[in-house]
Amino acid sequence: MTTVIRQDDIIASVADALQFISYYHPKDFIDGVHQAYQREESKAAKDAMAQILINSRMCAQGKRPICQDTGIVTAFVNVGMECKIEGDMSFDDIINEGVRRAYQHPDNVLRASILADPDGARKNTGDNTPAVIHYKIVPGDKVEVHVAAKGGGSEAKSKFAMLNPSDSVVDWVLKMVPQMGAGWCPPGMLGIGIGGTAEKAMLLAKEALLDPIDIQDLQARGASNRAEELRLELYDKVNALGIGAQGLGGLTTVLDIKIKDYPSHAANKAIAIIPNCAATRHAHFVLDGSGPALQTPPSLDDWPEVSWDVGDSVRRVNLNEVTKDDLLEWQPGETILLSGKLLTGRDAAHKRLVDMIAKGEPMPVDFTDRFIYYVGPVDPVREEVVGPAGPTTATRMDKFTRTVLESTGLIGMVGKAERGPSGIEAIRDNKAVYLMAVGGAAYLVSKAITNAKVLAFEDLGMEAIYEFDVKDMPVTVAVDTKGEAVHETGPKIWQAKIEERVVEVK
Template sequence: MRAVLAADIETSIADALQSISHTHPADFVQALKAAHARESKGPARHALLQLLVNSRLSAQARRPVCQDTGVVHVYARIGMDLRIRHDGPGPTPSLQTLANRAVARAYGCPGNPLRASMIRDPLDARRNTGDNTPAIVQVEMVEGDGLTLTVVAKGGGGDVKTRYAMLNPSDSVADWVLSQLPGMGAGWCPPGVLGLGVGGSPEQAVALAKRALFHPIDMPALLERGAVTAEERLRIDVYQRVNALGIGAQGLGGDTTVLDVKVATAASHAALLPVALVPNCAATRFVTFDMPAAGPAALPPPDPATWDGIPDALPAQEGIRVNLDALTQAEVSAWAAGDTLLLSGKLLTGRDAAHKRMADLLDRGQPLPVPLRGRTLYYVGPVDPVDGEAVGPAGPTTATRMDKFLPQLLAQTGLLATIGKAERGPQAIDAIKQHGAAYLSAVGGAAYLVARTVRSARVVAFADLGMEAIYEFEVQDMPVTVAVDARGRSVHAVFPVRTVPPA
């Protein structure tokens, strides 16, 4: 009976998590390159360029491609004839224990610390576990004596857009997917990959959809040879119809919204058609490997040629230069939706937990720990820095989660502008228009590139919140787009989603 050492499994998972944090799969980079080459819309083309430059720089620096370094998923296919051997004291640790140990090691690595995003008690204080544990472990027992592991770091921006429905057997799966995309917005950081799970039980359909994502992108080859199976026909149908919607990179309007569509199916009850949709974002991070007979798995090093043709920096940008330290209401009012801004000076950060605390203080009539009058607030939870960095990767988080707090902040604090990713909802847009403020959009998935514009960073309030504390960043030429201007005009409305009939 073949045996694999438990310590080698732990080390292999930890090594994989470090590798995927900063290195995109080669097929994903090639798909982004192709999307950039064919993109006809300027804003989307520039967003794609930022994603490509960020990918190259992250791989070179071995620093995370995205500040959301993900929830760890470990999918294990274990042969029935395999034994996991433990040479230490006590009983053999479970795969859950090994995965948790690996996550703690990888996310606490001094040379490349990763952001801890997991909270322990979702219905109570929502305290961060501090080391990003626990991992999500799924085990499949198969014939043989092998052990295949798929290690994934799945960002929250994609998972939050998960959709599920119980359709009638005669309903069109493709039509259902098309009905979901406009309402999903751009918070999942397109372009990415869509995973579809069809059949099985309700929970199985969602699991199928997610796991379908962790396969190489092969849509160009499929389009060239043509579909053979029903699953392949669905993949092509959804791929072509979704891209025809014109949502585009970052929701800015463009030719490529999805790079591929993956479909997984399972047997189901004759009266049911469970369907689930899970997107993968521009921070696609996973690797699959077989455990060797001895020692940890040796992950192949990335091929530097993967990033050939991608520059080391964005070209010199044209845009409106903004001094955040002297920003006025009149200046904000002069911006128009779609304008490119280059921000320099000091801005504050704050996301979900910090907003809740600020709202509670305002409700009680108490002062905020940091005045917001005349300031700009960036929705971000950064990665811890390493030597030479002011801050670790610091890309934007989804702005709509802060929509319910925005009317109060604009009305009571004198806040002038906010920065995040994707669109804002009607409640936030109405408040922006009423108070003459602005919402600025940064590119989700380009976190290391953004961090290079940060010259200094310090925590100024709510330090106990960890990555959700309020920081003050000093930035130089941070590129953003005016997504909602002071008149309430939204850049996302400039490129409306078009209704596309079935193929």
């Protein structure tokens, strides 16, 4: 007997799932981060995980996005051969209508991040469509859907290679993970796809990330196949790299390693890594013809009670009065609370500024002795002055950093993860500083923002230059005026500590 699935039920189910995952972490992820938090010995990494856990609970309570980057939507759809889809839209259009409704929901507006004509005009589609959709036709009388919202920072760190059949998967992964830096916002998961063809390996890696965190169960029962052996080996060896939460150095870099494989041509061994960040977002539902399949809200009891106390010794900085001389005292790894007026700007704004500098045009904003925050906030709702406003990946601004520092009077930057060599050199040469905010704690950060207004480039939308009034916004000194970078020193220190323990155990 054929099961009739109404297109409106698919649309409603997709929209509900995407709203749900914007503010609810999966319980397995919360449990994984909390376990890592409890055993972490690096203060910086432990503080970062505390902020992630606190932010997660706040989002569950306030029903607002975990991260300001609400992601590009990927859908995996299994259509039963005994199903009939009732409606007048294509299946792609049905999924995309669900995405559109989710991202434009008036009670929880999600950021539109999808740009058409990616190597040309890069014009925002306005509603986060289209999604990336994968289909399978399978036996059965139901439609099964997995949806995920994948942030650009973690997606950008994906890796792929065509290994020789005799090459070591473990060696390649351990070479790639340090190259990924911290822009994927660890701790999270690594999805690894092995085999098939180039595109199949990438698809396997993405699909692997849909599975729940269960590495502790696997450790307890032991491996039963090659993929599970690899999971166990890589879990230990990747964490032994000492990269840690947010790349600050620590015991936990990955919460789990997920691996899927597929038969391969005799001459090839395709391999892909796709990381999932601290804003892990995915949901699953099944449609059986009885109506929409809606998500069940978790209990707030699932979230641990975690406090984050910076202590009385923390440095408090008034951004309205800070000078270049003040920056000389700031120490790498030091926690700072920022208050005062903070400018914002990311890729598109920096590109426009550099173009204006090249043409000798006046700056639209006075940057003298100011700090700029690399962020593209979510639109506010209700009483909010700004929506979730976590940092974006700072390395994307490296190509602009020297020009901006030397031509505008800017003295400091705030962003996510590490800076590259050219960025660090520009910071050192200009005796500026780079401060790191925690990726995956966007709602928590937004609570430190008391006012927001657009100063320039309003046509760029979320990439416009804003001025935020902030109160006690927590950041870490990631690159000081001498060019010392905690994302270089921290992992080295913790890798050495972990190696010492392994030697002692042996």
